Amino acid sequence: MKAILPVAGKGTRLRPHTHTKAKSLVRVAGKTVLEHIVERLQAIDVEEYIFITDENGQQIEEFMEKKFPGLRCSYYIQHERLGPAHAVALAGPSVNPGDDLLVVFNDTIFVTDLAAIKGLCSSADGLIYSKEVEDYQRFGVNVLSGDYIVDMVEKPDQPISRLAQVGLYYLKDGAGFINAIEETIAAGETVKGEYYLPSVFMRMIAAGHKFKAPEIDAWLDCGKPETLLETNRYLLKGRHHIHGDVKNCVLIEPVHVEAGAVITNSIIGPNVSVAAGSEIESSVISDSIINADNKVSHLILNHSLLGDAVSLIGSPRRMNIGDHSHIYMEQ
Template sequence: MKAIVPVAGVGTRLRPQTHTVPKVLVPVAGKPILAHILDRLQPLGVDQVVLVVGYLGEKVVDYVRGRYRMRVHVVEQQERKGLGHAIHLTQDAVEAEEPVLIVLGDTIVEADLEPVVRGSRSAIGVRRVEDPRRFGIVEMEGDRVVRLVEKPDHPTSDLAVVGIYFLKNPGLLFRALDQVIREGRTVKGEFQLTDGLQLMVEAGEELTTFEVEAWHDCGSPDTLLETNRVLLEQSPQPDGRFSGSIIRPPVAISPGAQVRASIIGPYVSISAGARIEHSLISDSIISEGAQVEGVLLQHSLVGEHATVRGSETRLNIGDHSEIEIGHGSPHGAGKGW
């Protein structure tokens, strides 16, 4: 089975982490966001993935091809014209009458997908939310979708579309998106997938929904750290010993990381090649190759190959940065957000 995974987003709200790393490759709970998504798809029989790439797309493709035994189809979205446009671009890579999953590449969804992909109908993942105005929503009659609306001003449903879809016959969606784009139907200049799905409903296609158990946003520093906390609670804990260090679970520490004379945790993710010495770190994500020395670090993101030396602080620093924090100014240079 194929899965379409749009990964073209720039990740503006995650800067500076995304200046040199694609948003979907930013680490959380021990591995990149995209790895959490693909690891959930493989047990369903997904053996081919259609990546809709844009910003730093070659890094995403190299990552997937280097780590997964999946056939990778690459579609480039040169202009950011919305999710509907991104999916429309994949029609030459997807058989019109073969089932396909569509999974957004920047949101980690927890759901029992086995009965969904074995079911007889197309289905949309949903979750009840307090403020439906921020989301695409579905209206139901029984177990059938009768209407989809993108970010309604006056919502009549609290069932939000959360970014995972199963289509028995994707050709119907592609024809609907043809019409959406041909007629220039946009919301704030973007073609919406919900408009294509609504045209399918109007044409008589039976869509149902399935409830998503959890839905983890990775779009901003605060939500990324929250997702890190939630996923670490579910993760197996390292049993390795670290020289003169205390580990307070839950944490994720790569076997390729070095930790010396430090107190790590709770809620810390440390990637391969990182080196931590004489530091106390909690509620933070330390990326590949970063060096942290003599720091009391909390609620922080440290980018790839960045270096942090100094005192107590909260940081959001990008790749290859170097920060030395003077002991006289414990909340000084490099403060995050």
């Protein structure tokens, strides 16, 4: 099996955190999004990891060489923003007849048993992983007849289906899938000037291919600051790890402190991850992600996301307040 990971894209919804780094290198629960994804792929036998990058591709290469030096990786640059299907098609030179493919988009950390792929796909040509959602109007959804997908509807007005596509796909015939994308591009089947995978899958379904829509256990969105914090909370459940230097602190589980972080005289947690090199003193922090090499002092932070090398210094207050006073200190 080969895995295609499209990691191009500006990550505009995560700005300013993606001004200087690829969006897949944003951290959550002590690891980058990409690290979470690649670790999940270790459950299956992936022969080659094929990355579709943009001008930040060197960052991805350096990260993979450092964190996963034993993995075979290939890199292709998407110079034109022509959509996700176009990005996947760029992997074509690495896909040979007989290859099966797993396509993983990097806005999402998934929780599912990838080892079950072969069994799930025994009577189908591919899997389009899904998750039942209440706000189906925000997503492209799979419409089923029995076990198989018969239609895909983008942001339906009516609840024709609540099975949202989550950006995780398995194809038995990888070369045939790449050919179908190329046919879709040749036919000019775009939405607002970009090529999307639902058009490719509907072309394949019309040609007689069968796709199932297995549900994943959890769909963890990392595309926006608020959803990144939600994912941080989910991934920290049951993970109270203190590897750094923590002195005279109250820790409210779960908290993840990396080796090389220093925290003194503070209240930390719940749901806080602190990266290496950060120093926190005399602060109260909850539901937050504190990235590498930060300096935080005399502050109260909640639902906060700090990038790398941030210096955030407050100051203690001195007060002389009489009886029966009402003090409101707005942030």
